[in-house]
Amino acid sequence: MSAPRQASAVATSNIALVKYWGKRDLALNLPATGSISVTLNALETRTTVCFDEDLAADAIRLGGKTTGTERIAAFLDLVRELAGTDSRAAVTSENDFPTGAGLASSASGFAALALACDAALGLGLSTAALSVLARRGSGSAARSLVGGYAEMAAGSAPDGHDAYASPLAPPECLPLALLVAVTTAAPKTVGSTEGMQRTEATSPYHAAWVRSTQGDLDRMRAAILAGDLEQVGTLAEGNALRMHADMLAASPPLLYWNAATVAAMRTVHDLRATGTGAWFTIDAGPQVKVLCAPSDADGVAAALAATAGVEQVLRAAPGPGARLVERVS
Numbered sequence: 001m002s003a004p005r006q007a008s009a010v011a012t013s014n015i016a017l018v019k020y021w022g023k024r025d026l027a028l029n030l031p032a033t034g035s036i037s038v039t040l041n042a043l044e045t046r047t048t049v050c051f052d053e054d055l056a057a058d059a060i061r062l063g064g065k066t067t068g069t070e071r072i073a074a075f076l077d078l079v080r081e082l083a084g085t086d087s088r089a090a091v092t093s094e095n096d097f098p099t100g101a102g103l104a105s106s107a108s109g110f111a112a113l114a115l116a117c118d119a120a121l122g123l124g125l126s127t128a129a130l131s132v133l134a135r136r137g138s139g140s141a142a143r144s145l146v147g148g149y150a151e152m153a154a155g156s157a158p159d160g161h162d163a164y165a166s167p168l169a170p171p172e173c174l175p176l177a178l179l180v181a182v183t184t185a186a187p188k189t190v191g192s193t194e195g196m197q198r199t200e201a202t203s204p205y206h207a208a209w210v211r212s213t214q215g216d217l218d219r220m221r222a223a224i225l226a227g228d229l230e231q232v233g234t235l236a237e238g239n240a241l242r243m244h245a246d247m248l249a250a251s252p253p254l255l256y257w258n259a260a261t262v263a264a265m266r267t268v269h270d271l272r273a274t275g276t277g278a279w280f281t282i283d284a285g286p287q288v289k290v291l292c293a294p295s296d297a298d299g300v301a302a303a304l305a306a307t308a309g310v311e312q313v314l315r316a317a318p319g320p321g322a323r324l325v326e327r328v329s
């Protein structure tokens with residue numbers, strides 16, 4: 001019998017500026033394309049994991065609840081396989097933002113969990129190996145291990161060892177404000193894995209979407225490294241709209257937007273028409289994430305808050321990657 005092994009980690013959400021939507025391998029959760037994201041300094045998950053040989057079963061609490069924990073249990077099985085242990089674990093995880101509503105709670109959640117498991121079990125995984133591990137929980141989680149601007153490689157190896165995120169540029173390369181217009185806190189109806197499968201199987205635009213990504217990645221990488229906000233914003237908005245065109249063309253269609261989503265998109269276009277540099281991106285949910293210069297953030301946040309149906313506006317900036325902390329719960 002060994003003593004319980006415990007660690008805590010914190011990770012924040014990330015927002016993809018070039019999205020992935022489609023998988024090359026479902027079981028290993030391998031993306032069909034690369035993606036580029038920015039890790040935030042807000043929208044945080046704090047997770048404590050304790051592997052304890054006295055536990056008869058995993059004891060998982062997410063936001064104080066024991067429901068919806070199946071994906072965490074499956075992830076713990078992967079970690080046990082990697083570590084060569086049978087030990088069950090107690091996991092407590094808290095988000096400081098609404099979960100399951102297109103705010104990528106799975107990204108921060110699995111990044112924090114991967115790092116906490118690695119530390120608790122003394123696995124000593126590299127950042128790349130941690131990113132590979134987090135990817136098994138959620139594709140976008142692979143990117144939250146890395147701070148600032150990150151690029152996720154699709155990789156080509158069948159086992160996925162080359163599908164991980166790497167640092168592209170530090171936060172100061174392109175200072176940004178990221179405003180999240182929350183249009184509902186209700187959970188989304190179609191999760192991203194199911195949505196991707198449906199799109200792959202039925203959208204006549206899907207091949208074109210996948211094909212268009214490489215050009216977006218090349219242009220986005222260059223724009224971030226050049227610190228060109230206007231180009232980054234323009235590319236991010238176009239990429240998100242093309243992803244949604246692919247989703248909308250699925251059968252049955254995937255319409256993640258509500259009336260306030262569309263209203264917030266219009267607010268952003270009106271801001272641009274009157275000379276304020278602001279651009280939106282939207283994931284598999286109804287929230288509108290807006291990029292602008294930090295000096296424009298107050299005005300853009302006020303315009304979003306005044307938009308019909310917008311419930312609240314969250315503020316973030318580029319931030320650090322996942323990190324270990326003292327026990328948090």
Ligand code: PMV
Pocket residue numbers: 015016018019020021035104106107138139140141192193283284
């Ligand atoms: O890996 P998941 O299940 O979090 O899916 C992410 C899908 C998008 O958020 C729409 C795109 C992306 O690259 O983050």
